[in-house]
Amino acid sequence: MHSPSHSFNCLFNNPEISINSGQVFLWEKFDNSWYGIYGDHVLKFSTSAPNDDGTKDNSIEFFSFPDLEGWEERIFRLDDDIQKILSGFSNDSLISEAIKRYPGLRLMRQEPHQCMLSFVCSSNTNIPMIRRMLKNLCRKYGSKIVVDGKEFFTFPRVDSLNRASVSELLSCGVGYRAKAIKAAAHSIAHGNIDANDLMRANYDDAKEELLKIYGIGNKIADCILLFSLEKLEAFPIDIWIAKALSLHYSWLLFGNEKEGKKWKQIHQKMTSTQYKTFSETIRSYFGKYSGYAQQYLFYHMRQSEYKRW
DNA sequence: GTACAGGCAGTAT
């Protein structure tokens, strides 16, 4: 189905950059169109081809299969008052610089079950591998939807993953994460954990629930909370953010210089208590929209390393 | 061959 194109302001003229941030995994570009898996749906948007005179108007058209009315507001968080949120970081020079440098970068709202399973697959691996694992899972357990002559596979229902045997999951190349995938699917399928409950709960309570699940630790829990459970104060600290923190925020995190230097050398492998301490400090510094700061920091760190994915 | 990639759980101190 076809949604009318938006009259976008400068704060949302570039949905591509948010997808390229690497926090969503199942989007692909063909020509002028992006296609993404969102639970049971295939989403698509197209930027307009250049006009005859070589100029480009910046209208974007949105589609979904099956129809998902107004998905772009939801997925790109157009309901956030981003101007207000970003202006809240004006006292931080690094984030302010990143905001100027990467216009249009936004958090994306992910489908909760898909988000949870995606990040469960993300441990100790890289983005191309995560994408491969998820695509394999979709192909094996999702359903096929043909759009524009291309085959897409929806994200598996938790029931299917819960019923799958570990050896079947292994054939998707997920390795030792198979056990964690089953654990997560089982928790959802049996109602031990419920996305709507967690959305209503506060950050700490929701996180505590997620941490009970085998395979979900601090970082993955924070990703799930930020990207799918409306906890915008969540601040996932992965290796990239850890680098950013030791590079730019040691003044904030370390009272004494020595400890900062020591941590710089290690600069990964945080203990659980370190994670908690850093997380609390940084969240009280950036405030209730810390997650947006994380998004800009993460993107900036990846950009400055000329990473490909 | 070996190191490494968006962490995590298990065990021993």
Added chain:
DNA sequence: ATACTGCCTGTA
């Protein structure tokens, strides 16, 4: 609490 270890899999 912290230190240390192994882990599927594909790529460089």
